[in-house]
Amino acid sequence: MQTPLIDDLISALKVLPGVGAKSAQRMAYHLLERDRKGALRLAETLNEAMEKVGHCRQCRTFSENEICPICASAKRVQDEICVVESPADIAVIEQSGIFRGTYFVLMGRLSPIDGIGPEDIGLPILELRLQQGGCSELIIATNPSVEGEATAHYLQQIAKNYDVKVSRLAQGIPLGGELEYLDSGTLTQAFLSRREV
Structure with a gap:
């Protein structure tokens, strides 16, 4: 006892x-x-x-400041936005060193069955960011699950409304795999082989 x-x-x-x-x-x-x-x-x-610890006002990742160090960095390519599901995905991508743009963190993915809609994953904030201009490419790095693919499709539709080029991470990420568990070599290949959707 x-x-x-x-x-x-x-x-x-x-x-x-x-x-x-x-x-x-x-x-x-x-x-x-x-x-x-x-x-x-x-x-x-x-x-x-x-x-x-709260959330960055611009990308929604975890941050102790209003704007996270990545969003605040003048060394980042500001017109490329990589959309990920969680802050853990950013950590994996940053370890690979392949991406020099900025991010947008969904903190989840669309799942109507669970009652998770576009507002719950911050899509109105991302849409406002695209509407304001300054984004030439939206790189979709959601996990290749059913919900991740549905979220990717929704993101693609939003981006096309603002004539933003959309690409999706390709080779190297197995269906049902999660970014958090990939090695940097696999992730590098996925970034280099991304395709326009």
Whole structure:
């Protein structure tokens, strides 16, 4: 029998993806038995991140500032926008070093079954950005799932309304694969082989 505080700690750890009851219990016991300093640092950092990390006003990625460092950089190609599903996708693309443009993060994908529509993934913000001009190419890098493809099609329709060239990442990304798990070589090939849609 565990105390209520230990039960609460285990329950709190179960919110992490892939962490079940046994893993959460192991983590809780490890922190309590062997790494209380680390646990306190984790708690403080989590609290600070939850309070201070928001979304970039321009691309919607996680940022501590109103505009993220990528959007604010004069070294980025401002007229190329790569649309991704999550901030994790940006991290993978940035590690490859192949893309020098800017991003737009959907924070999901269209899924009518789950009640996720265009407003829920920020498409009105992206459309306003395209309407204001300054975008010559919209690179769609949604995951090749059913929802990702539906989202890509919707994005294509929006871009065509503003005469923006649309391309889609090609070779190297398997159907049903996720950007977050690709190696940089595969991702580089996908960028180099992108095609206009």
